[in-house]
Amino acid sequence: MTEPTPPVPARHTPTHTVVIPPEVPMVSLLGPQDEMLRTIERAFPRLVVHARGNEVHFSGPSADIALAARLVDELLEIVASGQPINRDAVERSVGMLRSQARERPAEVLTQNIVSNRGRTIRPKTLGQKQYVDAIDTNTIVFGIGPAGTGKTYLAMAKAVAALQAKEVNRILLTRPAVEAGERLGFLPGTLTDKIDPYLRPLYDALHDMVDPESIPRLMAAGTIEVAPLAYMRGRAQPLDTQVLTPTGWRRFGDLTVGDLVIGSDGLPTAVIGVHPQGIRPVYRVTAQDGASTLACGEHLWTVRTKDDKRRGRWRTLRTDEMLGSLRRFHTHRYELPLVAPVEFVERPVPLHPYALGLLLGDGCLTTKTTPSFSSADPELIRSLQLTLDSLGVEPVHTGRYDYSLRRHGGGRGGVIVANPLTAVLRELDLAGTTSGTKFIPDSLKFNAPWIRYAVLQGLLDADGGPVVQAGRTCRIQYRTTSPRLRDDVVFLVRSLGGVAYARTRSAAKMRAGRAANRPVEHRLDSYVLDIRLPEGMVPFGLRRKRAAYDATGGGRPQRYIHSIEPAGEAETMCIQVAAADSLYVTEDLLLTHNTINDAFIILDEAQNTSPEQMKMFLTRLGFGSKMVVTGDVTQVDLPGGVRSGLKVVREILDGIEDVHFSELTAHDVVRHRLVGAIVDAYGSWDARQAGQREARGDRRRPERSRPREGMDPA
Numbered sequence: 001m002t003e004p005t006p007p008v009p010a011r012h013t014p015t016h017t018v019v020i021p022p023e024v025p026m027v028s029l030l031g032p033q034d035e036m037l038r039t040i041e042r043a044f045p046r047l048v049v050h051a052r053g054n055e056v057h058f059s060g061p062s063a064d065i066a067l068a069a070r071l072v073d074e075l076l077e078i079v080a081s082g083q084p085i086n087r088d089a090v091e092r093s094v095g096m097l098r099s100q101a102r103e104r105p106a107e108v109l110t111q112n113i114v115s116n117r118g119r120t121i122r123p124k125t126l127g128q129k130q131y132v133d134a135i136d137t138n139t140i141v142f143g144i145g146p147a148g149t150g151k152t153y154l155a156m157a158k159a160v161a162a163l164q165a166k167e168v169n170r171i172l173l174t175r176p177a178v179e180a181g182e183r184l185g186f187l188p189g190t191l192t193d194k195i196d197p198y199l200r201p202l203y204d205a206l207h208d209m210v211d212p213e214s215i216p217r218l219m220a221a222g223t224i225e226v227a228p229l230a231y232m233r234g235r236a237q238p239l240d241t242q243v244l245t246p247t248g249w250r251r252f253g254d255l256t257v258g259d260l261v262i263g264s265d266g267l268p269t270a271v272i273g274v275h276p277q278g279i280r281p282v283y284r285v286t287a288q289d290g291a292s293t294l295a296c297g298e299h300l301w302t303v304r305t306k307d308d309k310r311r312g313r314w315r316t317l318r319t320d321e322m323l324g325s326l327r328r329f330h331t332h333r334y335e336l337p338l339v340a341p342v343e344f345v346e347r348p349v350p351l352h353p354y355a356l357g358l359l360l361g362d363g364c365l366t367t368k369t370t371p372s373f374s375s376a377d378p379e380l381i382r383s384l385q386l387t388l389d390s391l392g393v394e395p396v397h398t399g400r401y402d403y404s405l406r407r408h409g410g411g412r413g414g415v416i417v418a419n420p421l422t423a424v425l426r427e428l429d430l431a432g433t434t435s436g437t438k439f440i441p442d443s444l445k446f447n448a449p450w451i452r453y454a455v456l457q458g459l460l461d462a463d464g465g466p467v468v469q470a471g472r473t474c475r476i477q478y479r480t481t482s483p484r485l486r487d488d489v490v491f492l493v494r495s496l497g498g499v500a501y502a503r504t505r506s507a508a509k510m511r512a513g514r515a516a517n518r519p520v521e522h523r524l525d526s527y528v529l530d531i532r533l534p535e536g537m538v539p540f541g542l543r544r545k546r547a548a549y550d551a552t553g554g555g556r557p558q559r560y561i562h563s564i565e566p567a568g569e570a571e572t573m574c575i576q577v578a579a580a581d582s583l584y585v586t587e588d589l590l591l592t593h594n595t596i597n598d599a600f601i602i603l604d605e606a607q608n609t610s611p612e613q614m615k616m617f618l619t620r621l622g623f624g625s626k627m628v629v630t631g632d633v634t635q636v637d638l639p640g641g642v643r644s645g646l647k648v649v650r651e652i653l654d655g656i657e658d659v660h661f662s663e664l665t666a667h668d669v670v671r672h673r674l675v676g677a678i679v680d681a682y683g684s685w686d687a688r689q690a691g692q693r694e695a696r697g698d699r700r701r702p703e704r705s706r707p708r709e710g711m712d713p714a
Contacts (some may be wrong), residue, residue: 003675005522014059014065015065017057017059018057018069020076021054025387025644026051026082031085031086035058036085036087037049037051039641040409042091044068046061047060047061047065048060049087049698054565070107075093077572083109083110083122084107088670091436092109092124092125102124108123108124108126109122111123113132113157113158113161114158115161116208116209117268119208121153121209125667125668126668127662127667127668130662132154134660137153138659139625139626139627140618140626140659140660141660142606142661143200143631143662144662144664145662145668146632146634148662148669148670149665149668150287151604152201152602152630153207155274156209157209159531160210162600166419169226169597169625170596170599171223171600172227172596172599173202173604174223174603175201175202175225175228175603192289195697202602203226203394204560207457225318227254228618234575236295236296236299236572237294237299237572237574238282238571239572239573241253241294241586243255244261244586245260245268246260246262246344247248247345252573252586253430255274261577261584263579263581263583263584264342264579264581264583266340266341269299269578270577271576271578272577272578273619274574274575274576274621277296277574278572278574281296281297281314281517282566283297283319283564284565285563286565287397287588288559289501290588291559291588291590291698292588293586293587293592297319297320298319299318299592300318300320301334302334302581302591303316303322305328308464314337316596316599319335326561328560332560332562332679333560334561336561336591337591338499339560340494340497341449341497342495343448344448346451347448349444352388352454353452354455354458356444357454359371359458359459360430360440360462361512362375365430370404370419370420370422372402372404373405377402380462384403388405388421392422393407393418393419393420393499394407405421406419411583429441435481435482437482438483438485439485440455449495453537457488457539458487460476461541461545463479464540464545466548468552473554476554477552479527479529481524482667486527491589494588496533496534497533498534498557499558500532501529503528504525504528505525505526507521507524510526512683533557534556545666562573581593581597582622593622597623597624598624598625599621599623599624600625600626600627607637607647608636608638609644609645610638610643610644610645631644631646665685681708
């Protein structure tokens with residue numbers, strides 16, 4: 001059979017021949033039955049195109065020949081990358097070349113985002129390539145465009161790629177569930193059954209990119225979280241919760257933007273967002289050392305398991321994600337971080353803090369007589385004498401173990417001068433306190449770390465001691481009969497980065513002591529504290545106690561979540577702080593936070609958010625995180641009168657650095673080729689309708705319903 005000869009071009013018609021390298025099979029370039037060749041002919045109707053052997057001949061207008069030759073070069077580069085080409089790839093390449101964009105078709109169509117089970121996800125249009133590049137270079141990206149442009153799908157691929165590259169620690173996927181009016185309580189089934197239909201497109205995309213068998217494990221670990229937008233807003237605590245500030249405790253509900261709270265490093269950090277959350281169900285989260293606070297089910301906690309500890313990492317989980325999994329083989333599972341020594345502002349004190357600790361332990365402060373001190377340890381007497389000397393007071397031995405704390409030169413007779421120590425005790429409101437009513441004044445409790453440390457050391461030297469156990473690290477034990485002093489000592493320990501466990505010994509169950517060979521019954525309950533302090537913080541100044549403690553060391557303070565119990569409902573609020581880890585100190589010096597750090601966050605169907613919801617979502621951005629917001633402003637399903645948050649946000653954030661708006665069009669639709677034509681047709685119809693309304697002077701919004709966008713497959 002004779003092979004047909006190429007048509008003879010007209011005289012002076014420009015021609016060009018492209019030689020295909022021998023290592024490239026022509027079928028991979030031209031496709032089965034020369035489908036790609038036919039596509040090129042349709043794209044360049046003024047050209048005569050013919051392929052023979054490993055050559056492609058073009059004849060026709062010079063401009064078309066140059067463009068077609070570039071097209072073949074781009075297709076060869078795509079084939080060389082191992083990616084098969086199809087009709088859509090050829091047509092999109094032609095469109096990119098004609099648009100004279102900076103990006104070459106080969107650069108766009110060979111950019112790999114993520115691969116799974118032999119399938120690689122790539123951008124397929126110039127608009128998609130620019131969208132993906134914007135995600136790489138900006139913290140917040142808005143992907144706005146019609147259905148089928150790959151907005152959500154590509155964002156999901158970038159999220160999975162960031163997780164695999166360890167650029168983020170978790171992925172958070174969310175979308176509004178407006179089809180149910182967010183009234184999910186009326187739907188049958190569990191919470192998961194209720195919300196799954198509205199999140200199914202996100203699950204489907206996730207299964208395309210991550211091994212299905214690993215998804216339950218990643219979701220159980222909190223690495224991937226899928227939730228409706230309504231459940232993101234509730235990362236909140238009750239208004240009556242106490243929060244630690246540089247000047248002491250403050251009611252959570254009284255905080256405003258610009259106020260300072262204490263962060264995990266013990267330093268002040270600014271409140272940069274305050275968001276009321278309304279009445280919500282709350283839980284009491286209790287640690288094994290007795291510390292507790294209230295938070296809603298979606299509130300965030302930084303925790304780690306033993307496996308996390310081995311890997312040197314922390315994770316962020318919601319309150320409700322930890323329910324039912326607080327134990328592992330009868331041991332606590334989730335360890336909480338401890339605050340560093342809190343840096344309160346240093347204020348002058350009228351008495352050396354170590355001396356105050358000794359007096360609170362073994363001193364008589366009733367002031368009915370001259371203050372006194374009792375101890376059998378000469379080292380403590382010398383230490384007390386040194387710390388009281390600047391006050392003009394000295395211990396004077398009056399009995400076996402008793403010392404009267406008199407002013408220098410004081411004695412019987414002469415002019416009566418007030419005891420300086422008595423004046424100080426009155427200034428601190430300690431005058432008249434007994435063993436059951438002693439306390440640490442706020443002026444010392446909320447003071448510089450060295451002052452709190454000195455008070456604690458004095459208390460432990462007087463009424464504390466090391467508890468040595470064979471084969472175990474040394475514990476620190478402290479006893480008092482004052483419930484207020486017990487709580488103050490617990491605060492000192494926790495504010496210095498330690499932990500304290502308290503238990504009570506009932507007076508009725510304690511064996512009677514003896515004094516002067518007579519039995520003495522216990523009148524007050526005794527409170528016993530077991531304490532662990534951070535490494536390098538020596539609890540004792542007394543040499544014999546310090547030696548016993550140093551022999552085995554004090555161990556590392558640890559705090560674990562012990563229980564999470566429902567606690568009714570409360571008016572709640574959440575805050576955002578400027579700390580790098582977004583942590584702040586709440587009741588009992590527990591560390592918690594509201595924003596999301598080191599995460600890739602995707603909000604899908606954002607056109608169905610209100611402006612308030614959009615603001616709430618954007619202010620959840622934490623350090624080291626990225627946000628991608630996707631939606632189609634032509635498919636808004638909000639109730640009448642409610643503006644779309646996706647429309648409003650552009651007016652507010654346009655022009656802000658590190659925030660990018662990517663516009664995708666019908667040319668970026670990557671579903672069936674008819675979808676792009678349909679989108680264009682609807683756009684033209686909208687324009688005609690708007691023109692007719694304007695001509696009639698009718699500016700009312702047209703009433704119509706459109707099919708909702710479901711999935712954005714690439």
